[in-house]
Amino acid sequence: MKSYSRPVFFYETDKMSIVHNANYLRIFEEARLDHMRQSGMTYKELEDRGVLVPQIEAHVNYEQTLIYGDEFVVDIRLVEFNGVKFKYTYEIRKKDTNEITTTGYTCHCFLDEITRMPLSLKKKHPDVYEIMKNSMD
Amino acid sequence: MKSYSRPVFFYETDKMSIVHNANYLRIFEEARLDHMRQSGMTYKELEDRGVLVPQIEAHVNYEQTLIYGDEFVVDIRLVEFNGVKFKYTYEIRKKDTNEITTTGYTCHCFLDEITRMPLSLKKKHPDVYEIMKNSMD
Amino acid sequence: MKSYSRPVFFYETDKMSIVHNANYLRIFEEARLDHMRQSGMTYKELEDRGVLVPQIEAHVNYEQTLIYGDEFVVDIRLVEFNGVKFKYTYEIRKKDTNEITTTGYTCHCFLDEITRMPLSLKKKHPDVYEIMKNSMD
Amino acid sequence: MKSYSRPVFFYETDKMSIVHNANYLRIFEEARLDHMRQSGMTYKELEDRGVLVPQIEAHVNYEQTLIYGDEFVVDIRLVEFNGVKFKYTYEIRKKDTNEITTTGYTCHCFLDEITRMPLSLKKKHPDVYEIMKNSMD
Numbered sequence: 001m002k003s004y005s006r007p008v009f010f011y012e013t014d015k016m017s018i019v020h021n022a023n024y025l026r027i028f029e030e031a032r033l034d035h036m037r038q039s040g041m042t043y044k045e046l047e048d049r050g051v052l053v054p055q056i057e058a059h060v061n062y063e064q065t066l067i068y069g070d071e072f073v074v075d076i077r078l079v080e081f082n083g084v085k086f087k088y089t090y091e092i093r094k095k096d097t098n099e100i101t102t103t104g105y106t107c108h109c110f111l112d113e114i115t116r117m118p119l120s121l122k123k124k125h126p127d128v129y130e131i132m133k134n135s136m137d
Numbered sequence: 138m139k140s141y142s143r144p145v146f147f148y149e150t151d152k153m154s155i156v157h158n159a160n161y162l163r164i165f166e167e168a169r170l171d172h173m174r175q176s177g178m179t180y181k182e183l184e185d186r187g188v189l190v191p192q193i194e195a196h197v198n199y200e201q202t203l204i205y206g207d208e209f210v211v212d213i214r215l216v217e218f219n220g221v222k223f224k225y226t227y228e229i230r231k232k233d234t235n236e237i238t239t240t241g242y243t244c245h246c247f248l249d250e251i252t253r254m255p256l257s258l259k260k261k262h263p264d265v266y267e268i269m270k271n272s273m274d
Numbered sequence: 275m276k277s278y279s280r281p282v283f284f285y286e287t288d289k290m291s292i293v294h295n296a297n298y299l300r301i302f303e304e305a306r307l308d309h310m311r312q313s314g315m316t317y318k319e320l321e322d323r324g325v326l327v328p329q330i331e332a333h334v335n336y337e338q339t340l341i342y343g344d345e346f347v348v349d350i351r352l353v354e355f356n357g358v359k360f361k362y363t364y365e366i367r368k369k370d371t372n373e374i375t376t377t378g379y380t381c382h383c384f385l386d387e388i389t390r391m392p393l394s395l396k397k398k399h400p401d402v403y404e405i406m407k408n409s410m411d
Numbered sequence: 412m413k414s415y416s417r418p419v420f421f422y423e424t425d426k427m428s429i430v431h432n433a434n435y436l437r438i439f440e441e442a443r444l445d446h447m448r449q450s451g452m453t454y455k456e457l458e459d460r461g462v463l464v465p466q467i468e469a470h471v472n473y474e475q476t477l478i479y480g481d482e483f484v485v486d487i488r489l490v491e492f493n494g495v496k497f498k499y500t501y502e503i504r505k506k507d508t509n510e511i512t513t514t515g516y517t518c519h520c521f522l523d524e525i526t527r528m529p530l531s532l533k534k535k536h537p538d539v540y541e542i543m544k545n546s547m548d
Contacts, residue, residue, distance in 0.1 A: 062328065195470070284426070291426040
């Protein structure tokens, strides 16, 4: 699987001249949806089946700062998955120095779009269940 | 009608130490939906009736900068309205000095949420049509 | 101390029709800087003295969702403070139902703006140290 | 010069299920700084020389919507440049259909970082002046 990577955008910085703390949750999301896509199923396909994937928990450790001019790489792993809940871990590094800037994790569940109730992926969408299970680290 | 006003948020700044240029369109939106609410109809009520109000044009003149620590006031006017399209103008001022920092306008139309086609407010929602017409400057 | 409160902004929502997960870190920041201001010292004053206050850790539990049309209240507490590091906890509630939607915490340190090295507030800015200590819960 | 292109990010959408109107100014910025980089000078190098490039005017025409799942391409042209002010035009297209979704322009000037006064690029940074002039369309 190809690591997710891109340059810092200017508008992601704040007046401390660093990437604003909230943007790391956005970067986690970019990497996560890219990971799903590479695993064989886009988030859009999930939505088209009426499955929502809200975030239920998030944690970020800010170890070093990213600044404008940096390019970063995200190493992401699906570390827990039981068909109802799942957890990803993230490691963001500067592309040129390989220095870790940020680590964290996010937890998610599957919701039925209509009822907004938790949904068992194994029962309702066994093919997606297999794809997720196989993309576990 | 009460002017829309709030302090600059830290996360709205960029590494030039000013409010990032894209955030003014967000401030325009805050002021616009507040203006609708004060006119007697919330945007949420419009949505509940299946009416969407997308932006079709926007213009911003950046005259002075807003920085963290500033509080701003937005003067907004509904200057054109024909039941299909409408246009608001905006003037953002620093609250303490009354200095104009930003001016601009946005144009919008009404769409049917299902068909995503333009919608005549006068025919479909005459009460909203009256409210909008009465809130014109 | 007055609780921090405001309506959800339309642009804070995403296509799941809820406030996007990253925006809660922004709301935490709004509440935190408001808490500092009410304690007797604005973040801008800290910056003017060459003190930066980066975030070093963040955690969010998403329990219920905020949607457009909601107004929220943030209960924030400074629960740890030793002059070098400090920790705030947050509880976001819907204003009308008092239902908790989101909880979390953030940790911060003080940095010298020039050296970007940690700074002892007690030694360098004893008056700010006292203000922070007194605002602890 | 290679066109700027990327997928829509999930967090760029709003509850109308389209890319939020303010994000197009961010996309313009991404494309603009990429255009400068490809012309032979990064925005970071300009900053390192003490040159700021604020936006003084912006215009957006929203013709079609971008949604999550779309990939877009930005055609950008430097259409005016006199060493003091300059103007870029933008055309955003869906990558798969080539359909134009958004057009617009932005105007900018050069400021001295210290004095925050306009700056003549030709006098102060003739090499950058040449690079900009040569990248005009």
